[in-house]
Amino acid sequence: MWYSLLLYASAFSPLATALVHPGLLHSATDFTRVASKVATQTNPWYAGYQKLIANSHAQTTWVAAPVPIVYRGVNPNGQNYGRLYNDIAAAYALALRWKITDDAQYAKASAAIVDAWSSTLTEIGGSADRFLAAGLYGYQMANVVEILRAYPAWTGFTAAKNMLVNIFYPMSHHFLVNHNDAAINHYWSNWDLCNLNNILAVGVVADNQTMFNEAINYFYNGGGNGAITKAIWKIYTNVEGEDLGQLQESGRDQGHTMLALGMLATFAQMANNQGVNLFEYLDNRILKGSEYAAKFNLGYDVPYTTYVNRDVTQTVISNASRGDIRPIWELLYNHYGKAMGKSVKYTRLYTEKVRAVSGGAEGGGGDYGPNSGGYDQLGYGTLMYSV
Numbered sequence: 001m002w003y004s005l006l007l008y009a010s011a012f013s014p015l016a017t018a019l020v021h022p023g024l025l026h027s028a029t030d031f032t033r034v035a036s037k038v039a040t041q042t043n044p045w046y047a048g049y050q051k052l053i054a055n056s057h058a059q060t061t062w063v064a065a066p067v068p069i070v071y072r073g074v075n076p077n078g079q080n081y082g083r084l085y086n087d088i089a090a091a092y093a094l095a096l097r098w099k100i101t102d103d104a105q106y107a108k109a110s111a112a113i114v115d116a117w118s119s120t121l122t123e124i125g126g127s128a129d130r131f132l133a134a135g136l137y138g139y140q141m142a143n144v145v146e147i148l149r150a151y152p153a154w155t156g157f158t159a160a161k162n163m164l165v166n167i168f169y170p171m172s173h174h175f176l177v178n179h180n181d182a183a184i185n186h187y188w189s190n191w192d193l194c195n196l197n198n199i200l201a202v203g204v205v206a207d208n209q210t211m212f213n214e215a216i217n218y219f220y221n222g223g224g225n226g227a228i229t230k231a232i233w234k235i236y237t238n239v240e241g242e243d244l245g246q247l248q249e250s251g252r253d254q255g256h257t258m259l260a261l262g263m264l265a266t267f268a269q270m271a272n273n274q275g276v277n278l279f280e281y282l283d284n285r286i287l288k289g290s291e292y293a294a295k296f297n298l299g300y301d302v303p304y305t306t307y308v309n310r311d312v313t314q315t316v317i318s319n320a321s322r323g324d325i326r327p328i329w330e331l332l333y334n335h336y337g338k339a340m341g342k343s344v345k346y347t348r349l350y351t352e353k354v355r356a357v358s359g360g361a362e363g364g365g366g367d368y369g370p371n372s373g374g375y376d377q378l379g380y381g382t383l384m385y386s387v
Helices: 002-009 028-039 045-054 082-101 104-118 130-148 157-181 189-205 209-221 254-272 281-297 329-339 345-357 381-385
Strands: 069-072 123-126 232-239 242-247
Touching: 028 045, 028 082, 028 381, 045 082, 045 381, 069 130, 082 104, 082 130, 104 130, 104 157, 123 130, 123 157, 130 157, 130 189, 157 189, 157 209, 189 209, 189 254, 209 254, 232 281, 242 254, 242 281, 254 281, 254 329, 281 329, 281 345, 329 345, 329 381
Parallel strands: 069 123
Antiparallel strands: 232 242
16 A cells, blocks of 8 residues: 555655754754854844743753643543653754754753653553654654754764554554544544654654655545645635635634644754755645734635534634643744745745744744643744754
8 A cells, every 4th residue: 555655646746765853843954044043143143032031941950840640631540741851842942942042051951851761661551642642742852862962972863762652652653644543534643743753853863764754655645634735625716816725623713723733833943954846745735824824813804614524514714722821833944935035925024024023033842831732743943944
């Protein structure tokens, strides 16, 4: 099956033939650029760096709180997954500080958090939400490990890689194959997308091209709602001179719509750093979804087509959590608007809105509330994605 999908997908965009490092959300070129801009106190990078170092997660005094089993979702054992997403936010922030300043104390502190988890974690459990935990925190942990693999004093890389390969990856693979024994279109797009991100990210860390290509193939052709033509399923061409893309979750609520959009942007960014250009795929389809979501959440009207699957019929776009603030916009704005020169009117306006309410720069975990939604994205986009 995967062989036939590989042949089909290769007609659209190349798959990875040789994985490069660092090669997930950030490349070596990215770190060189950001370090240079911060050293000269050039904005907006310097403002983004100030936002980073002000976060309590970015301090070397952070102490990890690992547990053998992470539980997410209602279950007899209770939930403790906040320990994991807080620790990952800290490990990521500290890893960024190391790469930007070349001060090893930050790498040491970040690695200590990863080591604490790789030596303790044995399982991810709970309700069906355990698959969300595997996807979201797997791709995030993989990004930290990918950065730290260049830290010469770190002896924990193999253990961290094994944790990702043996605990996080199998859950995401199982979900995309079986969808928790539910109908193929039962789960919202963000469930597929976070698990796609995990599979791709673990594949890069582990130098496993089969894993990487598994995720890319599903993005092109998967049966679930995370495949690109299902996640952004309805295209409106030249509406008031704009091309817009309705997301699968637009009729659900705007918080989850932005989560799905953020996962699409993250996936495309990680693939792009491995030479697979998904940003331009299907005539910049991710950008059309970004403009649609941004325009509506800025208070404008957008076209809407009734969405139907086996569980729901949604006749109107949802106003729930309209205007939600998530650190997803800088990546989209800078890649499409600055690097590619595309028209990004509403994406730019939403980027500016998030900067304004965030004190001048997009923040990270801990800056957008204490609940899991504030940690779904690693953030710090003003710092890391400005070009």
